[in-house]
Amino acid sequence: MSQLCPINKCARTSRGLCDCCQKNLCLQHLSEHNALLVAELNPFTDEINALGNRLSTLNIQNITSNHHQKLQQWRDDCFKKINYFFERKCQEIDQLINEKIEQHRKQLNEISLKIADRINAQETTRKDIDSLNSSIAHLKTEMNKIEQICFTIDTRPLVIDDSFVVIQKTTEHEIDLSTLWRAYRTIDRPEDSFLSLADNDQHLLLHLNPNLCLFDREMNKVNQVLWNQLDIQDMCWSSTLDQFIVLGRKTIFLISENTMSINEVKAIREGDWLSCTCSDTVLFVSTNELGSSIVEFALVPTMKSIKKWKSPITCTKDNYIDGIVYKNENLALMIMNDIKKSLRIELRSASNLDYIWSIPLDVTCVKTIPFRCCALTCNEWLIVDYETEQMLQITKDGEIKTILHYYPRPYRATLFEGNKLVIVTTDSVLLHSIQ
Known part of the structure; x- marks a missing residue:
């Protein structure tokens, strides 16, 4: 039917x-x-x-430029080592000849003194004459040999195989901070050192009063420069500029990784800054005020302001944006409510600040120190909560994955080289290995 x-x-x-x-x-x-x-x-x-349009407009040069720079740096380092070796061997040859010349100069002086003695004394013998004649003839022969000196130099070809430079695709793996190992390296922080830190693949930048210090992957200090400017609000690394960016309260500075030179961006004096982060093309800076704004600065050809996002797009009038971190086209914002003294993390689109997700945190903001977060692998985030001495690992979907109690009290953190976690505490900087 x-x-x-x-x-x-x-x-x-x-x-x-x-x-x-x-x-x-x-x-x-x-x-x-x-x-x-x-x-x-x-x-x-x-x-x-x-x-398809995005794929067709991808700039291969922009994508690979950082990797090419690393290869260029490796090549330059190799050239320096070869040139140093070459100069050392040239000096070795020169030294051998100089030693021979000095030996003959001493012999020449000795003969000259003997002749002078005989002349001053107005007395000599046939034996003296024969001896002097023999010595001079021998010295002539030896000096002739100097001009005809030749060396046997054995060289071997410099063999470079593929193992000298290994290019591998990196596959991100999720980090499990619940099994964080004990710190294996500790650096003391002098009193009045600023909390901010920044890193790239090679180096970590810290302020250890009174200097800005550059550390390598094993936290060995490789360079430093006296920091005689005012406050440091935040730091970040720009791969486009190939420089560190240090955010002052009113100014922005560029720090060369190679020379540690400090250059103020004099064209930028717009406001009271609080936090900063970089994409490949833009520097994002949040302002230190209720109803914080986010200002975008183009990095090239010159650093200049190109856009300003204001409240209520950024946050409401009773909120501060304590921290801002860029990763994979998104911005993580640490937002503190000044009335409720509450804290939350929000994920926004970096292109238009569209809301993606938000997590309220069980934190009462008592102190005036800004709360910060850092990016982890697989689009996850790490919140550093100094009030409750905790660190919270957040998934890419906006869920709390791990709550890690941490002592001494943590204030800042960054993922360094993909498998190291650097944590700034009250009086030290600790380096952890992570799985």
Whole structure:
């Protein structure tokens, strides 16, 4: 016996089973359901076209420039070592000849003194004359040999195989901070050192009063420069500029990784800054005020302001943006409510500040020290909570993954080289190895 179409007010006989709703529908409603499904294909076409356009406009040079720079640095270092070796061997040859010349100069002086003695005394013998004549003849022979000196130099070709430079695809793996190992390296922080830190693949930048200090991957100090400016609000690394950016309260400084030179960006004196972060093209800076703004600065060809996001797009008038961190086209914002003294983390799109997710945190903000977070692998985040002496690992979907109690009290953290966690505490900087 046939049955009616289950759609409300439809008196037609059902003719087939619809896959999407598992109902026996009439031909008209089957056709409508099919049209709706087909309509859902159109956005896919638009997305594929957009992805295709994005792929066709990718700048290979921009993507690979940082890696090319590393190879260039390796080549320059090799050239320096070869040149140093070459100079050392040239000096070795010169030294051998100089030693021979000095030996003959001493002999020449000795003969000259003997002759002078005989002349002053106005007395000599045939034996003296013969001896002097023999000595001079021998010295002439030896000096002739100097001009004809030759060396046997054995060289071997410099063999460079592929193991000298290994290029591997990096595969991010999720970090599990619940099994964080004990710190294996500790650096003392002098009193009045600023808390901020920044890193790239090679080096870590810290302020250890009174200097800005550069450390290598094992936390060995490799360079430093006296910091005689005012407060340091935040730091970040720009791969585009190939320099560290140090954020003062009113000014922005560029720090050369190679020379540690400090250069103020004099064109930028717009406001009271609090936090900063970098993408490949833009420096994002949050302002130190209620209803914080986010200012975008183009990095090249010169650093200049290109956009300013204001409240309420950034946050409401009773909020501060304590920290801002860029990763994979997104911005993580640490937002503190000045009235409730509450704290939350929000993830926004870096291009338009569209809201993605938010997590309220069980923290009462008593002190005036800004709360910060750092990016982890797999689009996860780490919040440093100095009030409760905790660190919170947040998943890419905005869920609390791990709560790690940490002592001494943590204030700042960064993931260094992908498998090291650097944590700034009250009076020390600790380096952890992570899995």
